[in-house]
Amino acid sequence: MPDPTDPEYLVEGDPSYPTGPEEGRRLAALAASGLIDTPPEERFNRIVRLAATVTGSPIALVSLLTARRQWFKARIGLGPQETPREWAFCSHAILQDAPFMVEDASTDERFRENPLVLAEPHIRFYAGVPLRDRSGLPMGTLCVIDREPRRLRSAELQALCDLADIASSEIQKKPT
Numbered sequence: 777m778p779d780p781t782d783p784e785y786l787v788e789g790d791p792s793y794p795t796g797p798e799e800g801r802r803l804a805a806l807a808a809s810g811l812i813d814t815p816p817e818e819r820f821n822r823i824v825r826l827a828a829t830v831t832g833s834p835i836a837l838v839s840l841l842t843a844r845r846q847w848f849k850a851r852i853g854l855g856p857q858e859t860p861r862e863w864a865f866c867s868h869a870i871l872q873d874a875p876f877m878v879e880d881a882s883t884d885e886r887f888r889e890n891p892l893v894l895a896e897p898h899i900r901f902y903a904g905v906p907l908r909d910r911s912g913l914p915m916g917t918l919c920v921i922d923r924e925p926r927r928l929r930s931a932e933l934q935a936l937c938d939l940a941d942i943a944s945s946e947i948q949k950k951p952t
Contacts, residue, residue: 784842793867802913803843811840812847820850823943828852830935833920838943839866840916854897863892869904870914878902880925901926905940910948918943
């Protein structure tokens, strides 16, 4: 079990990414989940494969957000296992009660200078749905990414939300 006093789970100073009023509680809950830095699990891999398929997206992730990084519990279409938290579109998504979408990151002032937009994987489109623990705190997101500007059709968005509900249920289970 991770130590909740580990800097990985503590907000120090004024972070360069957006946070909600419950960030301290959220990070403590994430530490207690024991999910960070665990081996891949088919239950999450299956969800990202389905998310990529139902949305026609080349990249899908189950992303968990510590104070320092965005770590991918499951991923398809992306090589790195993690990125700095400052780069995470998901930092914005976890502050929402609804899906968070960016149709063209290259023209969005919040993201157009982001290293993930300017270089590999050249993000243009992003859609993320918060993944919540039993108390409703967002641990991260189920997100899909494309290298082309676009928007999700209503059926694709509904499927992504349904898959996020399934992923949240998996997060709420004890690790296997």
